[in-house]
Amino acid sequence: MRISASLCLALLATASFLSGPTSPAAAQPAPKAATKPAPITAATPPMGWNSWNFFAGKVTDKDIRAAADNLVATGMKDAGYIYVNIDDTWEGERDADGLLHTNSKFPDMKALADYVHSKGLKIGIYSGPGNKTCGGYAASLGHEEQDAKMYADWGIDYLKYDLCSFRGDVMDKEAPGDKPAQMRLMIAAYEKMGKALQATGRPIVFSLCQYGWDAVWEWAPALGGNLWRTTGDINPRWDRIYAILSQQDGLAKYAGPGHWNDPDMLEVGNGKLSLEENWSHFAMWAMLASPLLAGNDLPNMKPEIKAILTNSDVIAIDQDRLGHQATRAYSDGEVEVWTRPLSGGALAIAVLAAGDTRYSTHPFHLDLARLGLHGPQKGQDLKTGQPITLTNNMPIEIQSHDTPASPHRRAEVSAFHPVSKKWDVAC
Ligand code: GLA
Numbered sequence: 405m406r407i408s409a410s411l412c413l414a415l416l417a418t419a420s421f422l423s424g425p426t427s428p429a430a431a432q433p434a435p436k437a438a439t440k441p442a443p444i445t446a447a448t449p450p451m452g453w454n455s456w457n458f459f460a461g462k463v464t465d466k467d468i469r470a471a472a473d474n475l476v477a478t479g480m481k482d483a484g485y486i487y488v489n490i491d492d493t494w495e496g497e498r499d500a501d502g503l504l505h506t507n508s509k510f511p512d513m514k515a516l517a518d519y520v521h522s523k524g525l526k527i528g529i530y531s532g533p534g535n536k537t538c539g540g541y542a543a544s545l546g547h548e549e550q551d552a553k554m555y556a557d558w559g560i561d562y563l564k565y566d567l568c569s570f571r572g573d574v575m576d577k578e579a580p581g582d583k584p585a586q587m588r589l590m591i592a593a594y595e596k597m598g599k600a601l602q603a604t605g606r607p608i609v610f611s612l613c614q615y616g617w618d619a620v621w622e623w624a625p626a627l628g629g630n631l632w633r634t635t636g637d638i639n640p641r642w643d644r645i646y647a648i649l650s651q652q653d654g655l656a657k658y659a660g661p662g663h664w665n666d667p668d669m670l671e672v673g674n675g676k677l678s679l680e681e682n683w684s685h686f687a688m689w690a691m692l693a694s695p696l697l698a699g700n701d702l703p704n705m706k707p708e709i710k711a712i713l714t715n716s717d718v719i720a721i722d723q724d725r726l727g728h729q730a731t732r733a734y735s736d737g738e739v740e741v742w743t744r745p746l747s748g749g750a751l752a753i754a755v756l757a758a759g760d761t762r763y764s765t766h767p768f769h770l771d772l773a774r775l776g777l778h779g780p781q782k783g784q785d786l787k788t789g790q791p792i793t794l795t796n797n798m799p800i801e802i803q804s805h806d807t808p809a810s811p812h813r814r815a816e817v818s819a820f821h822p823v824s825k826k827w828d829v830a831c
C-alpha cells in the first residue's frame with residue numbers, strides 16, 4: 405500500500421504555558437524543590453545535528469565546522485539544537501600503543517571540538533563495540549577505556565555506539581547459534597563502554613545503536629544509556645518514516661528524563677519528502693519525545709525547512725520536562741490519533757492521516773471522548789498559530805495529497821494548542 409502523511413497536531417495547554425516565553429527551555433516552569441537535584445544527562449531528549457543522513461561517508465572537518473556555524477546563524481542553536489555529531493568515517497588507524505588516530509578528513513579532532521565549543525555548542529562522535537564500524541572503519545573492541553579517555557580528552561560530549569561488526573566479530577564467533585548468549589555478549593559490550601565513559605568523569609551522552617535488538621529499552625538505562633535506537637535505519641521516504649513511527653507504539657513507558665527511545669535521526673529537508681511529510685515527521689518525532697537530531701544540508705537549508713525545524717511550539721512538546729512519550733489513542737482506518745500528556749495539565753493531540761485520500765472530501769471527525777475529553781476544549785492550532793476550540797466529532801479537514809493543483813502536497817499537517825486549564829473537565 406502506498407502511504408502518505410497527513411497530520412493535525414493539537415496541544416491542550418495551560419494559559420501560563422501559552423503566555424510564557426516560547427523557547428523550549430524557558431517554556432518549562434522550574435520544578436520547586438527543597439534541594440537542588442543532581443543534573444541529569446539528557447534530562448530532555450538531545451537536540452542537535454548529525455552528519456550521517458546528509459553526508460554519510462563524505463563528511464569532513466570542514467563540514468562539521470560549517471554545521472556548527474550554521475546552527476548558530478540559522479537560529480537553530482537558539483531553538484535548542486546544541487549537539488554537532490560526527491557520525492561514521494572519521495576514524496584512521498591505531499598506532500603501536502593502540503591509540504586511534506583520525507583519518508585525513510579530520511586532521512585535528514581536539515581543535516575541531518574546541519571550535520564547536522567556542523560556538524556554545526557540544527560535539528558528538530561515533531564508534532562501536534566491534535572491530536569495525538558499519539562503514540568498515542576502526543571501532544573500539546578491546547580499546548574501550550582507551551577510546552573513552554581519548555574522547556574525554558578531546559572534549560567529546562556525546563557518543564553514538566553502533567553494534568555493526570560486533571555481531572560477526574564476537575557474537576557469532578563466541579556463541580554460534582546461541583541467541584540468548586549472543587545477546588548477553590552484546591549487553592556486556594554496551595555495559596563496558598558505559599562504564600568506560602562514566603570512568604572519564606565527563607558527562608558524555610551515551611547513545612546505543614543496535615536497532616532495538618533484545619528489547620534494548622528494558623536494559624539500556626541500567627548501563628547508563630541515555631538513548632537507544634528502537635529500529636533499523638531511517639531513510640527520507642514517508643513509508644519508512646511511517647513504519648518506524650508505528651513501531652514506537654507500546655514503548656512510551658520506557659522513555660523519561662535521561663533515557664529515551666530513539667526512532668532514528670531526522671530526515672526533515674532530505675530526499676523528496678514533501679513539506680507536509682517533513683512537518684508530519686517532525687511533529688510526530690516531537691510527540692514521541694524523540695531525540696531531535698537534524699540531518700539535513702544546513703548551509704543550503706530552505707526557509708520552509710528551517711521553519712519546521714525551529715517551530716518552537718513543536719519543540720516545546722518534544723522537550724517537555726515530564727518526558728512522557730505519546731501513545732496511539734485510537735485509529736480509524738488510515739487515520740491515527742496520538743496523545744501526549746505535558747507538564748501543567750496540558751495535552752498534545754496529533755491526528756495523522758497516514759494513508760491515501762480517504763478524507764480528501766470527507767473530513768475526519770475527532771472523537772474527544774476516546775481521548776478522555778468531554779465538552780469543548782480551547783486551544784491553539786500549532787501550525788497556523790490560531791486559537792481553536794475542539795468539539796466532539798468536529799470535522800478536521802485533512803487535505804488530499806497529490807492534488808493536481810499542488811503536486812507536492814502529499815500530506816497535510818495542522819496543529820492545535822488548546823488553552824483550557826482543565827482540559828478533561830466539561831466546559
Ligand atoms: C548504521 C547506523 C546509521 C549510521 C551508519 C554509519 O547503519 O544505523 O545511523 O551511523 O551505521 O555507518
